[in-house]
Amino acid sequence: MEAWLGLMSGTSMDGIDAVLVSFRDRTVQIHASRCLSYPDDLRQRLINASQNQASPDEIGELNTLTGQLFAQAALRAISDSGLNPNTIRAIGSHGQTIRHQPAGSAPFSFQIGNPAIITETTGITTVGDFRSRDMAAGGQGAPLVPAFHKAFFGSESENRCILNLGGIANITWLPARGQGPVTGFDTGPANALMDAWCLDQTGRPYDADGHWAVEGRVDPELLEDMLSDAYFQRTPPKSTGKEKFNLGWVKTMIARHPDLKPEDIQRTLLELTALTIARQMPETGVDTVYACGGGTRNPELMRALGQALAPARLAVTSELGLDPQWVEPVAFAWLAKQAIEGKPGNLPEVTGANGPRILGAIYPA
Template identity: 45%
Template structure:
């Protein structure tokens, strides 16, 4: 019997909504349909303002909470229509929401995702599972990354030590040892696309550096790169997670002087920065890794991927497509899978990843009728 779930993911790039419909039955894992809905410019601007400056009025926050729910409901209904699937066939939607704040280390640790899940449940007539991160945080976990349990269920291999690298706004790694008696680990490595997007938007007036073309023609500023790599986040041991409130241009410019350099060379250097911080994380915390499978939008940045392949020359690097899932849909599918875990009352966190004191059920259930 088919077990259909929808996954909705909006990551730290603030670019839009990844939507997928998947069959998660024990007999057959299959992605049945996908849809990407870019955020309208107005929403992007409001989100950037809210996240980077943290000075937006509450009314803006509230309006965004509503507008994002509307966009997510539209995305779900579009997907169902394009797949010709009736809402009654869908067991639940795993709804990540848009992170506007993630601070796992403070005394008052919290992670806030917006996009009212009540509205989504009411306007799709499908059960929604949302607010995945905070139960893990309530038991002293980082609340992130949450995708490793899904990676483990789908991608772990008994012949080779694998790692899954997701290059979103922030990059994260899942380490899957071939010896299944060893713990699965995972953590955020630091910047993925977030700084690249911000710098590109400031100087090139487009959302992102398409295929890394701008960066590819610049020169890496070695002194700046070394300065950036001294950030204390990189020497912290896992479990660790981070967000755009930490890795953003405002904060970076408080610590290093950028305006003395050529803008294009800075884009090149920031691309090296993402690559070096990922490579450093792998070498320090998973030196036995034999294969890295990449997902997330960063895989389309050819310059970044070329640098990564050169930097990790002794490791096989490929797309998650090689192991059965297109890189654009790994994260959204993971949240569909986490929704299923919640309905089955099975834990979704891995304590060796998040540092939580115990396994817990992730997400709250929103059911309209």
């Protein structure tokens, strides 16, 4: 048996997901999974770096520290699995995004978490830096998981959308029987703004189960102001991150709407997530939206999404055989497999790249 290990930390910057898997046809077998939280001080340093509040020395140190932590997450998953490390063909590490700027005259996307450290620590070939080749080919470098969604979640009979609810939300449109192209893009914020506002106002890193949002009410004027942001009207391909949707964005918006209660702002941010996702779905034909990512654990967000997406059905990817928490790290295990086997990992119709490309830099064991 040949196994692959995926490592992922998203825009929520809450920790590292590690999954050890094997693939057979269109099925995934998970041998072990592990979530390793960032220490509070490291998480805050990463957030600061993402907001351009870090020196070159700080960035270099964070690159090493996160690489060490990614390696530890990998070792713990391997230990949990009981598998012989020699059966693990490669590790695919997304790294931690610090800055994503896909537009302008010199586009770039910067992930830290030195893959060389992962290889040296684990003794296993590691693939990292997945976004750069797509961007060099004229693409956005994101989202990259739609290629995995296409390979494993397509259906002959059902028109599906896969919805990832991380810090940023992205969707993948999978028309039944392959009739029409697979498309995908970042719709905007999922948890990023709610988490940032909750931390700023309460000191808690997120609103557990949406309880705080339930205490508030949607402010229609603030909501319409937020919905007017040009990103939501932009046509794909498009991608975004915390360099745009962050606490500063929230405070700019609420400055035009004084005297709102903090819980009303939180409730409005939750509604913003639900509406911006629903309004950017394909106009017709969506049968079921399968959600994954951390946002699936927020029942109030899922309730709001269910209402906004109707008549399409809202479900979670466990109905398709994969736990919502592990879809993205499994995708990067698969992307490592694609790279090692010399196969493309991007979908040009999603990212806007000039064509299919083999993604990732390989650090041999």
